[in-house]
Amino acid sequence: MFEMKKVLTALCTVTLAVLTTSAQAQTFPTKPITVVAPYPPGGATDLYARSAANGLAELGQPTIVDNKAGASGVIGAEFVSRQPADGYTLLIGASSMFSILPQLNPRMKDIARHVEAVSLLGFNPSYVVVPASLPCNNMQELIAYLKAKPGVYGYGSAGKGTSQHVFMELFKQRAGVDLFAVQYKGSGPMVVDLMAGRVVMAIEQGPAVLTLIKAGKLKALAVTTSKRAQAMPNVPTLSETVLPGFEAVTWFALYAPAGTPKTVLDKMVPQIAKTMGSKEVKERMFAYGVEPASGSPEEVVKRQSAETKLWTDVIAKSHITLDD
Missing domain, CATH: 3.40.190.10 (Periplasmic binding protein-like II)
Known part of the structure:
Protein backbone atom coordinates (compact mmCIF):
# COMPACT_ATOMS: atom_id res chain seq x y z
CA MET A 1 0.00 0.00 0.00
CA PHE A 2 2.83 2.37 0.91
CA GLU A 3 4.50 1.75 -2.44
CA MET A 4 1.23 2.41 -4.27
CA LYS A 5 0.88 5.77 -2.48
CA LYS A 6 4.41 6.70 -3.55
CA VAL A 7 3.62 5.88 -7.17
CA LEU A 8 0.35 7.84 -7.07
CA THR A 9 2.10 10.82 -5.47
CA ALA A 10 4.79 10.77 -8.14
CA LEU A 11 2.20 10.57 -10.92
CA CYS A 12 0.28 13.48 -9.43
CA THR A 13 3.47 15.53 -9.18
CA VAL A 14 4.36 14.86 -12.82
CA THR A 15 0.82 15.61 -13.97
CA LEU A 16 0.75 18.87 -12.03
CA ALA A 17 4.10 19.88 -13.53
CA VAL A 18 2.88 19.14 -17.06
CA LEU A 19 -0.35 21.07 -16.50
CA THR A 20 1.55 24.00 -15.01
CA THR A 21 4.00 24.09 -17.92
CA SER A 22 1.14 23.90 -20.40
CA ALA A 23 -0.72 26.74 -18.69
CA GLN A 24 2.42 28.88 -18.62
CA ALA A 25 3.03 28.22 -22.31
CA GLN A 26 -0.54 29.21 -23.20
CA THR A 27 -0.15 32.59 -21.47
CA PHE A 28 3.40 33.24 -22.78
CA PRO A 29 4.90 35.75 -22.27
CA THR A 30 4.21 36.84 -18.71
CA LYS A 31 7.65 38.31 -17.95
CA PRO A 32 10.55 39.95 -19.83
CA ILE A 33 12.36 37.98 -22.55
CA THR A 34 16.15 38.05 -22.95
CA VAL A 35 17.82 37.66 -26.35
CA VAL A 36 21.48 36.71 -25.97
CA ALA A 37 23.88 37.99 -28.64
CA PRO A 38 27.07 35.89 -28.32
CA TYR A 39 29.35 38.49 -29.89
CA PRO A 40 30.40 42.06 -28.93
CA PRO A 41 27.94 44.93 -29.52
CA GLY A 42 27.92 46.74 -32.82
CA GLY A 43 28.19 43.89 -35.34
CA ALA A 44 25.65 42.19 -37.58
CA THR A 45 24.65 39.83 -34.76
CA ASP A 46 23.57 42.83 -32.72
CA LEU A 47 21.47 44.06 -35.64
CA TYR A 48 19.61 40.75 -35.80
CA ALA A 49 19.29 40.58 -32.02
CA ARG A 50 17.76 44.03 -31.69
CA SER A 51 15.40 43.48 -34.62
CA ALA A 52 14.20 40.18 -33.12
CA ALA A 53 13.91 41.75 -29.66
CA ASN A 54 11.81 44.64 -30.95
CA GLY A 55 9.50 42.20 -32.67
CA LEU A 56 9.12 39.88 -29.69
CA ALA A 57 8.34 42.86 -27.45
CA GLU A 58 5.12 43.22 -29.45
CA LEU A 59 3.92 40.03 -27.74
CA GLY A 60 3.40 42.16 -24.64
CA GLN A 61 6.54 41.99 -22.51
CA PRO A 62 9.85 43.91 -22.55
CA THR A 63 12.59 42.14 -24.49
CA ILE A 64 16.22 42.96 -23.81
CA VAL A 65 19.44 42.15 -25.65
CA ASP A 66 22.28 40.76 -23.54
CA ASN A 67 25.73 40.59 -25.17
CA LYS A 68 27.67 37.62 -23.83
CA ALA A 69 30.72 37.58 -26.08
CA GLY A 70 33.67 35.22 -26.11
CA ALA A 71 35.13 32.00 -27.54
CA SER A 72 33.62 32.50 -31.01
CA GLY A 73 30.11 32.60 -29.57
CA VAL A 74 30.49 29.53 -27.36
CA ILE A 75 30.07 31.43 -24.07
CA GLY A 76 26.73 32.95 -25.01
CA ALA A 77 25.46 29.72 -26.57
CA GLU A 78 26.41 27.70 -23.51
CA PHE A 79 24.64 30.16 -21.22
CA VAL A 80 21.39 29.83 -23.19
CA SER A 81 21.67 26.03 -23.37
CA ARG A 82 21.58 25.88 -19.56
CA GLN A 83 18.50 28.06 -19.12
CA PRO A 84 14.95 26.76 -18.52
CA ALA A 85 13.18 25.68 -21.71
CA ASP A 86 10.38 28.22 -21.33
CA GLY A 87 11.07 30.73 -24.13
CA TYR A 88 12.31 33.52 -21.88
CA THR A 89 16.01 33.18 -22.80
CA LEU A 90 16.87 33.01 -26.49
CA LEU A 91 20.04 32.98 -28.60
CA ILE A 92 21.00 34.68 -31.84
CA GLY A 93 23.16 32.09 -33.58
CA ALA A 94 25.27 32.45 -36.70
CA SER A 95 25.33 29.45 -39.03
CA SER A 96 29.05 28.94 -38.38
CA MET A 97 28.28 28.26 -34.71
CA PHE A 98 26.19 25.22 -35.60
CA SER A 99 27.47 23.96 -38.96
CA ILE A 100 31.22 24.67 -38.66
CA LEU A 101 32.32 25.12 -35.06
CA PRO A 102 30.90 21.82 -33.72
CA GLN A 103 33.25 19.99 -36.12
CA LEU A 104 36.22 21.71 -34.49
CA ASN A 105 35.17 22.27 -30.89
CA PRO A 106 33.74 19.35 -28.82
CA ARG A 107 32.29 21.84 -26.33
CA MET A 108 30.20 23.50 -29.03
CA LYS A 109 29.14 20.12 -30.36
CA ASP A 110 27.65 19.32 -26.96
CA ILE A 111 26.01 22.74 -26.63
CA ALA A 112 24.33 22.33 -30.03
CA ARG A 113 22.43 19.31 -28.70
CA HIS A 114 20.85 21.45 -25.99
CA VAL A 115 19.34 24.21 -28.11
CA GLU A 116 16.72 24.13 -30.86
CA ALA A 117 15.87 26.42 -33.76
CA VAL A 118 13.03 28.91 -33.52
CA SER A 119 13.25 30.88 -36.78
CA LEU A 120 15.56 31.95 -39.56
CA LEU A 121 16.43 35.66 -39.33
CA GLY A 122 18.48 36.53 -42.39
CA PHE A 123 21.58 36.18 -44.53
CA ASN A 124 24.93 37.97 -44.69
CA PRO A 125 26.19 37.83 -48.29
CA VAL A 249 26.52 31.99 -47.04
CA THR A 250 26.41 33.04 -43.41
CA TRP A 251 22.90 33.04 -42.04
CA PHE A 252 21.48 33.86 -38.64
CA ALA A 253 18.70 32.22 -36.69
CA LEU A 254 16.94 32.48 -33.36
CA TYR A 255 17.43 29.53 -30.98
CA ALA A 256 15.90 28.47 -27.66
CA PRO A 257 16.85 25.87 -25.04
CA ALA A 258 15.90 22.37 -26.25
CA GLY A 259 12.44 21.29 -25.12
CA THR A 260 10.79 24.71 -25.32
CA PRO A 261 7.02 24.09 -25.61
CA LYS A 262 5.63 24.14 -29.13
CA THR A 263 2.89 26.51 -28.01
CA VAL A 264 5.60 29.03 -27.14
CA LEU A 265 7.39 28.56 -30.47
CA ASP A 266 4.07 28.91 -32.30
CA LYS A 267 3.71 32.38 -30.80
CA MET A 268 7.24 33.48 -31.62
CA VAL A 269 7.61 32.18 -35.19
CA PRO A 270 4.86 34.27 -36.86
CA GLN A 271 5.91 37.33 -34.85
CA ILE A 272 9.50 37.00 -36.10
CA ALA A 273 8.24 36.57 -39.68
CA LYS A 274 6.18 39.75 -39.35
CA THR A 275 9.14 41.67 -37.92
CA MET A 276 11.78 40.54 -40.43
CA GLY A 277 9.40 41.20 -43.29
CA SER A 278 8.60 44.75 -42.22
CA LYS A 279 9.67 47.67 -44.41
CA GLU A 280 11.56 49.30 -41.53
CA VAL A 281 13.70 46.24 -40.80
CA LYS A 282 14.37 45.57 -44.47
CA GLU A 283 15.59 49.12 -45.10
CA ARG A 284 17.82 49.11 -42.04
CA MET A 285 19.37 45.75 -42.87
CA PHE A 286 19.83 46.41 -46.59
CA ALA A 287 21.75 49.57 -45.68
CA TYR A 288 24.04 47.44 -43.53
CA GLY A 289 24.59 44.87 -46.29
CA VAL A 290 22.51 42.06 -44.82
CA GLU A 291 19.25 40.53 -45.97
CA PRO A 292 16.41 39.78 -43.53
CA ALA A 293 14.45 36.56 -43.86
CA SER A 294 12.28 34.23 -41.83
CA GLY A 295 11.61 30.52 -41.81
CA SER A 296 10.28 27.69 -39.70
CA PRO A 297 12.36 25.69 -37.21
CA GLU A 298 12.27 22.81 -39.68
CA GLU A 299 13.75 24.98 -42.41
CA VAL A 300 16.63 26.00 -40.15
CA VAL A 301 17.30 22.37 -39.19
CA LYS A 302 17.30 21.30 -42.86
CA ARG A 303 19.73 24.06 -43.86
CA GLN A 304 21.95 23.39 -40.85
CA SER A 305 22.10 19.66 -41.59
CA ALA A 306 23.04 20.16 -45.25
CA GLU A 307 25.74 22.69 -44.42
CA THR A 308 27.17 20.54 -41.65
CA LYS A 309 27.82 17.83 -44.23
CA LEU A 310 29.41 20.33 -46.61
CA TRP A 311 31.71 21.93 -44.05
CA THR A 312 32.66 18.63 -42.43
CA ASP A 313 34.00 17.55 -45.82
CA VAL A 314 35.82 20.86 -46.43
CA ILE A 315 37.37 20.80 -42.95
CA ALA A 316 38.60 17.24 -43.44
CA LYS A 317 40.09 17.90 -46.90
CA SER A 318 41.81 21.09 -45.72
CA HIS A 319 42.97 19.58 -42.42
CA ILE A 320 41.55 22.52 -40.46
CA THR A 321 41.97 22.45 -36.68
CA LEU A 322 41.85 25.05 -33.93
CA ASP A 323 45.29 24.02 -32.68
CA ASP A 324 48.00 26.68 -32.64
Whole structure:
Protein backbone atom coordinates (compact mmCIF):
# COMPACT_ATOMS: atom_id res chain seq x y z
CA MET A 1 0.00 0.00 0.00
CA PHE A 2 2.83 2.37 0.91
CA GLU A 3 4.50 1.75 -2.44
CA MET A 4 1.23 2.41 -4.27
CA LYS A 5 0.88 5.77 -2.48
CA LYS A 6 4.41 6.70 -3.55
CA VAL A 7 3.62 5.88 -7.17
CA LEU A 8 0.35 7.84 -7.07
CA THR A 9 2.10 10.82 -5.47
CA ALA A 10 4.79 10.77 -8.14
CA LEU A 11 2.20 10.57 -10.92
CA CYS A 12 0.28 13.48 -9.43
CA THR A 13 3.47 15.53 -9.18
CA VAL A 14 4.36 14.86 -12.82
CA THR A 15 0.82 15.61 -13.97
CA LEU A 16 0.75 18.87 -12.03
CA ALA A 17 4.10 19.88 -13.53
CA VAL A 18 2.88 19.14 -17.06
CA LEU A 19 -0.35 21.07 -16.50
CA THR A 20 1.55 24.00 -15.01
CA THR A 21 4.00 24.09 -17.92
CA SER A 22 1.14 23.90 -20.40
CA ALA A 23 -0.72 26.74 -18.69
CA GLN A 24 2.42 28.88 -18.62
CA ALA A 25 3.03 28.22 -22.31
CA GLN A 26 -0.54 29.21 -23.20
CA THR A 27 -0.15 32.59 -21.47
CA PHE A 28 3.40 33.24 -22.78
CA PRO A 29 4.90 35.75 -22.27
CA THR A 30 4.21 36.84 -18.71
CA LYS A 31 7.65 38.31 -17.95
CA PRO A 32 10.55 39.95 -19.83
CA ILE A 33 12.36 37.98 -22.55
CA THR A 34 16.15 38.05 -22.95
CA VAL A 35 17.82 37.66 -26.35
CA VAL A 36 21.48 36.71 -25.97
CA ALA A 37 23.88 37.99 -28.64
CA PRO A 38 27.07 35.89 -28.32
CA TYR A 39 29.35 38.49 -29.89
CA PRO A 40 30.40 42.06 -28.93
CA PRO A 41 27.94 44.93 -29.52
CA GLY A 42 27.92 46.74 -32.82
CA GLY A 43 28.19 43.89 -35.34
CA ALA A 44 25.65 42.19 -37.58
CA THR A 45 24.65 39.83 -34.76
CA ASP A 46 23.57 42.83 -32.72
CA LEU A 47 21.47 44.06 -35.64
CA TYR A 48 19.61 40.75 -35.80
CA ALA A 49 19.29 40.58 -32.02
CA ARG A 50 17.76 44.03 -31.69
CA SER A 51 15.40 43.48 -34.62
CA ALA A 52 14.20 40.18 -33.12
CA ALA A 53 13.91 41.75 -29.66
CA ASN A 54 11.81 44.64 -30.95
CA GLY A 55 9.50 42.20 -32.67
CA LEU A 56 9.12 39.88 -29.69
CA ALA A 57 8.34 42.86 -27.45
CA GLU A 58 5.12 43.22 -29.45
CA LEU A 59 3.92 40.03 -27.74
CA GLY A 60 3.40 42.16 -24.64
CA GLN A 61 6.54 41.99 -22.51
CA PRO A 62 9.85 43.91 -22.55
CA THR A 63 12.59 42.14 -24.49
CA ILE A 64 16.22 42.96 -23.81
CA VAL A 65 19.44 42.15 -25.65
CA ASP A 66 22.28 40.76 -23.54
CA ASN A 67 25.73 40.59 -25.17
CA LYS A 68 27.67 37.62 -23.83
CA ALA A 69 30.72 37.58 -26.08
CA GLY A 70 33.67 35.22 -26.11
CA ALA A 71 35.13 32.00 -27.54
CA SER A 72 33.62 32.50 -31.01
CA GLY A 73 30.11 32.60 -29.57
CA VAL A 74 30.49 29.53 -27.36
CA ILE A 75 30.07 31.43 -24.07
CA GLY A 76 26.73 32.95 -25.01
CA ALA A 77 25.46 29.72 -26.57
CA GLU A 78 26.41 27.70 -23.51
CA PHE A 79 24.64 30.16 -21.22
CA VAL A 80 21.39 29.83 -23.19
CA SER A 81 21.67 26.03 -23.37
CA ARG A 82 21.58 25.88 -19.56
CA GLN A 83 18.50 28.06 -19.12
CA PRO A 84 14.95 26.76 -18.52
CA ALA A 85 13.18 25.68 -21.71
CA ASP A 86 10.38 28.22 -21.33
CA GLY A 87 11.07 30.73 -24.13
CA TYR A 88 12.31 33.52 -21.88
CA THR A 89 16.01 33.18 -22.80
CA LEU A 90 16.87 33.01 -26.49
CA LEU A 91 20.04 32.98 -28.60
CA ILE A 92 21.00 34.68 -31.84
CA GLY A 93 23.16 32.09 -33.58
CA ALA A 94 25.27 32.45 -36.70
CA SER A 95 25.33 29.45 -39.03
CA SER A 96 29.05 28.94 -38.38
CA MET A 97 28.28 28.26 -34.71
CA PHE A 98 26.19 25.22 -35.60
CA SER A 99 27.47 23.96 -38.96
CA ILE A 100 31.22 24.67 -38.66
CA LEU A 101 32.32 25.12 -35.06
CA PRO A 102 30.90 21.82 -33.72
CA GLN A 103 33.25 19.99 -36.12
CA LEU A 104 36.22 21.71 -34.49
CA ASN A 105 35.17 22.27 -30.89
CA PRO A 106 33.74 19.35 -28.82
CA ARG A 107 32.29 21.84 -26.33
CA MET A 108 30.20 23.50 -29.03
CA LYS A 109 29.14 20.12 -30.36
CA ASP A 110 27.65 19.32 -26.96
CA ILE A 111 26.01 22.74 -26.63
CA ALA A 112 24.33 22.33 -30.03
CA ARG A 113 22.43 19.31 -28.70
CA HIS A 114 20.85 21.45 -25.99
CA VAL A 115 19.34 24.21 -28.11
CA GLU A 116 16.72 24.13 -30.86
CA ALA A 117 15.87 26.42 -33.76
CA VAL A 118 13.03 28.91 -33.52
CA SER A 119 13.25 30.88 -36.78
CA LEU A 120 15.56 31.95 -39.56
CA LEU A 121 16.43 35.66 -39.33
CA GLY A 122 18.48 36.53 -42.39
CA PHE A 123 21.58 36.18 -44.53
CA ASN A 124 24.93 37.97 -44.69
CA PRO A 125 26.19 37.83 -48.29
CA SER A 126 29.96 37.36 -48.54
CA TYR A 127 32.08 38.87 -51.29
CA VAL A 128 35.27 37.81 -53.01
CA VAL A 129 37.30 40.94 -52.37
CA VAL A 130 40.76 41.95 -53.57
CA PRO A 131 42.92 45.07 -53.12
CA ALA A 132 41.98 47.93 -55.41
CA SER A 133 45.53 47.80 -56.80
CA LEU A 134 45.32 44.15 -57.89
CA PRO A 135 45.34 43.89 -61.72
CA CYS A 136 42.25 41.66 -61.77
CA ASN A 137 38.76 42.91 -62.53
CA ASN A 138 36.78 39.69 -62.71
CA MET A 139 36.93 36.12 -61.42
CA GLN A 140 38.44 34.69 -64.57
CA GLU A 141 41.36 37.09 -64.32
CA LEU A 142 41.79 36.43 -60.60
CA ILE A 143 41.94 32.66 -60.99
CA ALA A 144 44.41 32.96 -63.86
CA TYR A 145 46.50 35.32 -61.71
CA LEU A 146 46.55 32.87 -58.81
CA LYS A 147 47.29 29.83 -60.98
CA ALA A 148 50.27 31.58 -62.54
CA LYS A 149 52.09 31.47 -59.19
CA PRO A 150 50.78 28.58 -57.09
CA GLY A 151 51.59 28.70 -53.39
CA VAL A 152 52.96 32.25 -53.54
CA TYR A 153 49.98 34.29 -52.41
CA GLY A 154 48.21 34.38 -49.06
CA TYR A 155 44.55 35.00 -48.41
CA GLY A 156 43.11 36.77 -45.38
CA SER A 157 41.06 34.94 -42.78
CA ALA A 158 39.29 36.33 -39.70
CA GLY A 159 40.58 33.37 -37.68
CA LYS A 160 40.83 29.59 -37.70
CA GLY A 161 37.50 27.87 -38.20
CA THR A 162 35.61 31.07 -39.05
CA SER A 163 33.28 31.24 -42.02
CA GLN A 164 35.88 33.40 -43.78
CA HIS A 165 38.39 30.56 -43.35
CA VAL A 166 36.25 27.63 -44.50
CA PHE A 167 34.60 29.60 -47.33
CA MET A 168 38.06 30.31 -48.75
CA GLU A 169 39.08 26.68 -48.40
CA LEU A 170 35.96 25.63 -50.31
CA PHE A 171 36.83 28.19 -52.99
CA LYS A 172 40.37 26.81 -53.23
CA GLN A 173 39.09 23.26 -53.62
CA ARG A 174 36.52 24.16 -56.28
CA ALA A 175 38.72 26.61 -58.22
CA GLY A 176 41.87 24.50 -58.07
CA VAL A 177 44.08 27.31 -56.79
CA ASP A 178 46.91 27.12 -54.26
CA LEU A 179 47.03 29.87 -51.59
CA PHE A 180 48.05 29.81 -47.97
CA ALA A 181 45.94 31.18 -45.09
CA VAL A 182 47.00 34.26 -43.15
CA GLN A 183 45.06 34.20 -39.89
CA TYR A 184 43.98 37.40 -38.13
CA LYS A 185 42.14 38.10 -34.89
CA GLY A 186 38.94 39.21 -36.55
CA SER A 187 37.86 40.87 -39.76
CA GLY A 188 39.08 44.38 -38.83
CA PRO A 189 42.85 43.81 -38.98
CA MET A 190 42.47 41.43 -41.90
CA VAL A 191 40.65 44.03 -44.01
CA VAL A 192 43.35 46.61 -43.23
CA ASP A 193 46.05 44.28 -44.58
CA LEU A 194 43.89 43.36 -47.56
CA MET A 195 43.56 47.02 -48.58
CA ALA A 196 47.34 47.37 -48.25
CA GLY A 197 47.90 44.37 -50.51
CA ARG A 198 49.58 42.23 -47.83
CA VAL A 199 47.15 39.44 -48.71
CA VAL A 200 45.82 38.90 -52.20
CA MET A 201 42.15 38.20 -51.48
CA ALA A 202 39.51 37.28 -48.94
CA ILE A 203 35.92 36.13 -48.78
CA GLU A 204 34.33 38.52 -46.32
CA GLN A 205 30.80 39.37 -45.21
CA GLY A 206 29.16 42.51 -46.50
CA PRO A 207 29.02 44.50 -43.23
CA ALA A 208 32.83 44.44 -42.99
CA VAL A 209 33.61 45.50 -46.57
CA LEU A 210 30.59 47.11 -48.20
CA THR A 211 31.62 50.70 -47.42
CA LEU A 212 35.18 50.04 -48.59
CA ILE A 213 33.97 48.52 -51.85
CA LYS A 214 31.75 51.52 -52.54
CA ALA A 215 34.66 53.85 -51.71
CA GLY A 216 36.91 52.08 -54.22
CA LYS A 217 39.35 50.82 -51.58
CA LEU A 218 38.52 47.18 -52.33
CA LYS A 219 37.19 45.46 -55.43
CA ALA A 220 34.33 42.97 -55.18
CA LEU A 221 34.68 40.42 -57.97
CA ALA A 222 31.85 38.10 -56.94
CA VAL A 223 29.33 37.32 -54.23
CA THR A 224 29.15 33.79 -52.79
CA THR A 225 25.36 33.58 -52.43
CA SER A 226 23.25 31.70 -54.98
CA LYS A 227 21.62 34.97 -56.06
CA ARG A 228 23.06 38.46 -56.41
CA ALA A 229 23.00 40.53 -53.23
CA GLN A 230 20.47 43.32 -52.73
CA ALA A 231 23.23 45.69 -51.59
CA MET A 232 25.38 45.21 -54.72
CA PRO A 233 23.25 43.87 -57.59
CA ASN A 234 25.97 44.60 -60.16
CA VAL A 235 28.38 42.12 -58.53
CA PRO A 236 27.95 38.67 -60.14
CA THR A 237 27.76 35.43 -58.19
CA LEU A 238 30.56 32.90 -58.21
CA SER A 239 28.05 30.43 -59.55
CA GLU A 240 27.30 32.48 -62.67
CA THR A 241 30.95 33.27 -63.37
CA VAL A 242 33.50 30.51 -62.79
CA LEU A 243 32.11 28.01 -60.28
CA PRO A 244 28.60 26.79 -61.19
CA GLY A 245 26.63 25.69 -58.15
CA PHE A 246 28.94 27.41 -55.67
CA GLU A 247 27.15 28.75 -52.60
CA ALA A 248 28.58 29.73 -49.24
CA VAL A 249 26.52 31.99 -47.04
CA THR A 250 26.41 33.04 -43.41
CA TRP A 251 22.90 33.04 -42.04
CA PHE A 252 21.48 33.86 -38.64
CA ALA A 253 18.70 32.22 -36.69
CA LEU A 254 16.94 32.48 -33.36
CA TYR A 255 17.43 29.53 -30.98
CA ALA A 256 15.90 28.47 -27.66
CA PRO A 257 16.85 25.87 -25.04
CA ALA A 258 15.90 22.37 -26.25
CA GLY A 259 12.44 21.29 -25.12
CA THR A 260 10.79 24.71 -25.32
CA PRO A 261 7.02 24.09 -25.61
CA LYS A 262 5.63 24.14 -29.13
CA THR A 263 2.89 26.51 -28.01
CA VAL A 264 5.60 29.03 -27.14
CA LEU A 265 7.39 28.56 -30.47
CA ASP A 266 4.07 28.91 -32.30
CA LYS A 267 3.71 32.38 -30.80
CA MET A 268 7.24 33.48 -31.62
CA VAL A 269 7.61 32.18 -35.19
CA PRO A 270 4.86 34.27 -36.86
CA GLN A 271 5.91 37.33 -34.85
CA ILE A 272 9.50 37.00 -36.10
CA ALA A 273 8.24 36.57 -39.68
CA LYS A 274 6.18 39.75 -39.35
CA THR A 275 9.14 41.67 -37.92
CA MET A 276 11.78 40.54 -40.43
CA GLY A 277 9.40 41.20 -43.29
CA SER A 278 8.60 44.75 -42.22
CA LYS A 279 9.67 47.67 -44.41
CA GLU A 280 11.56 49.30 -41.53
CA VAL A 281 13.70 46.24 -40.80
CA LYS A 282 14.37 45.57 -44.47
CA GLU A 283 15.59 49.12 -45.10
CA ARG A 284 17.82 49.11 -42.04
CA MET A 285 19.37 45.75 -42.87
CA PHE A 286 19.83 46.41 -46.59
CA ALA A 287 21.75 49.57 -45.68
CA TYR A 288 24.04 47.44 -43.53
CA GLY A 289 24.59 44.87 -46.29
CA VAL A 290 22.51 42.06 -44.82
CA GLU A 291 19.25 40.53 -45.97
CA PRO A 292 16.41 39.78 -43.53
CA ALA A 293 14.45 36.56 -43.86
CA SER A 294 12.28 34.23 -41.83
CA GLY A 295 11.61 30.52 -41.81
CA SER A 296 10.28 27.69 -39.70
CA PRO A 297 12.36 25.69 -37.21
CA GLU A 298 12.27 22.81 -39.68
CA GLU A 299 13.75 24.98 -42.41
CA VAL A 300 16.63 26.00 -40.15
CA VAL A 301 17.30 22.37 -39.19
CA LYS A 302 17.30 21.30 -42.86
CA ARG A 303 19.73 24.06 -43.86
CA GLN A 304 21.95 23.39 -40.85
CA SER A 305 22.10 19.66 -41.59
CA ALA A 306 23.04 20.16 -45.25
CA GLU A 307 25.74 22.69 -44.42
CA THR A 308 27.17 20.54 -41.65
CA LYS A 309 27.82 17.83 -44.23
CA LEU A 310 29.41 20.33 -46.61
CA TRP A 311 31.71 21.93 -44.05
CA THR A 312 32.66 18.63 -42.43
CA ASP A 313 34.00 17.55 -45.82
CA VAL A 314 35.82 20.86 -46.43
CA ILE A 315 37.37 20.80 -42.95
CA ALA A 316 38.60 17.24 -43.44
CA LYS A 317 40.09 17.90 -46.90
CA SER A 318 41.81 21.09 -45.72
CA HIS A 319 42.97 19.58 -42.42
CA ILE A 320 41.55 22.52 -40.46
CA THR A 321 41.97 22.45 -36.68
CA LEU A 322 41.85 25.05 -33.93
CA ASP A 323 45.29 24.02 -32.68
CA ASP A 324 48.00 26.68 -32.64
